[in-house]
Amino acid sequence: xxxxxxxxxxxxxxxxxxxxxxxxxxxxxxxxxxxxxxxxxxxxxxxxxxxxxxxxxxxxxxxxxxxxxxxxxxxxxxxxxxxxxxxxxxxxxxxxxxxxxxxxxxxxxxxxxxxxxxxxxxxxxxxxxxxxxxxxxxxxxxxxxxxxxxxxxxxxxxxx
Amino acid sequence: xxxxxxxxxxxxxxxxxxxxxxxxxxxxxxxxxxxxxxxxxxxxxxxxxxxxxxxxxxxxxxxxxxxxxxxxxxxxxxxxxxxxxxxxxxxxxxxxxxxxxxxxx
Numbered sequence: 543x544x545x546x547x548x549x550x551x552x553x554x555x556x557x558x559x560x561x562x563x564x565x566x567x568x569x570x571x572x573x574x575x576x577x578x579x580x581x582x583x584x585x586x587x588x589x590x591x592x593x594x595x596x597x598x599x600x601x602x603x604x605x606x607x608x609x610x611x612x613x614x615x616x617x618x619x620x621x622x623x624x625x626x627x628x629x630x631x632x633x634x635x636x637x638x639x640x641x642x643x644x645x646x647x648x649x650x651x652x653x654x655x656x657x658x659x660x661x662x663x664x665x666x667x668x669x670x671x672x673x674x675x676x677x678x679x680x681x682x683x684x685x686x687x688x689x690x691x692x693x694x695x696x697x698x699x700x701x702x
Numbered sequence: 703x704x705x706x707x708x709x710x711x712x713x714x715x716x717x718x719x720x721x722x723x724x725x726x727x728x729x730x731x732x733x734x735x736x737x738x739x740x741x742x743x744x745x746x747x748x749x750x751x752x753x754x755x756x757x758x759x760x761x762x763x764x765x766x767x768x769x770x771x772x773x774x775x776x777x778x779x780x781x782x783x784x785x786x787x788x789x790x791x792x793x794x795x796x797x798x799x800x801x802x803x804x805x806x807x
Contacts, residue, residue, distance in 0.1 A: 555784045559792045561799045571799045579798035581790055664792065666784050673713030 554667035561660050565652040568660040569625035572650060574598050587614045596630070598622070604630055615640045620647065627651050632666065635675065644675045712756035717741055718749045722772065725759060729771035 561568050571578065577593035587608035594616070596604045602619040621629035630648045635641050646668040653661045712718055717739065724735055736746040750770055753759040761770045 553781070555781055555788060557785070557788045557792055559796050561796050563799045568799055572795060575798065579791070579794040581787075581794060662792070662795070664788055666788060669781065669784070673719070 554665045554669065556663070556665050558661055558663040560655060561662060562658060563660055564625075564658055565654050565660045566625040568662055569628070569652050572652075572662070573624075573628055587612050598624075615642075617645075617648075621649075625652055635672065641675055644671060646671050712752050712758055715749070715752075717745075718753055721746065721749050721753065722758065725770060725772045729769050731764070731767040731769050733767075735770065 563571075573596045576596050580591075580594040582591050587606055587610075589608040589610040589612060592607045592609045594604075594606050596602060596619065598619075600619055600622040602622070604616045604618055606614045606616060608614070615633065617631035617633040619628065620631050621627060628650050630650070632646045632648050633640055633642065633644050635644060646666065649665045649667070651663045653663065655661045713722075720739060721735055724730065724739075732743065732747055732750065735750070736743040739746060741749075750759065750761070754761060754770075759770050759772055761768050763769075
């Protein structure tokens with residue numbers, strides 16, 4: 543490991559909400575029913591968002607379906623433990639694009655609370671990886687296939 | 703709210719990451735941050751300005767010096783963005799779960 547491996551660890555984003563439903567229902571609506579509540583204003587596809595789908599199993603895809611039928615990846619299921627816990631890989635960058643190399647974790651816990659209530663605790667962590675990927679993306683742009691390479695090619699042609 | 707892309711851009715620079723790591727241990731004046739870094743003090747000031755604009759660090763005057771520290775909220779803009787997003791999403795989720803419950807009742 544090089545010296546940059548000692549990094550700033552930003553605090554995870556933590557949110558919780560208590561819903562009037564048992565854990566099994568809260569889990570089901572959060573996962574299989576995600577298309578019914580996911581904010582429609584946020585989408586990756588060029589076309590309008592039709593729905594969002596989480597395949598209900600370990601390793602399942604998490605993706606968007608646009609009105610034109612196009613599918614865009616959001617991430618995948620890392621832990622599938624109904625009705626208590628699900629961990630999703632969130633693989634969208636800050637400009638809302640899918641990056642297969644970026645994996646940040648969203649853990650959601652469903653905790654029974656009183657008669658028919660569930661506390662849903664969400665933690666979105668590994669936020670420092672957004673920074674890592676920004677650096678990698680820039681390295682690609684600076685790399686042989688990016689603008690730098692193009693300029694070298696141009697220099698070579700010009701020198702002939 | 704700061705735009706998240708600015709945080710990513712700010713973090714993409716290795717020197718700026720070094721500056722942030724140095725501030726990880728606590729607030730420091732510019733002179734101390736610059737010690738041991740392979741860039742000039744004015745360059746460090748410039749990097750600090752970028753970090754500040756991206757919402758990653760804050761500064762305050764201490765006598766004649768300017769002291770910088772990491773935004774106590776963490777990596778400001780990234781967290782602000784996700785915090786806001788999940789707040790809106792969970793509110794919609796709650797409404798949906800409870801709507802279901804009423805339908806079934």
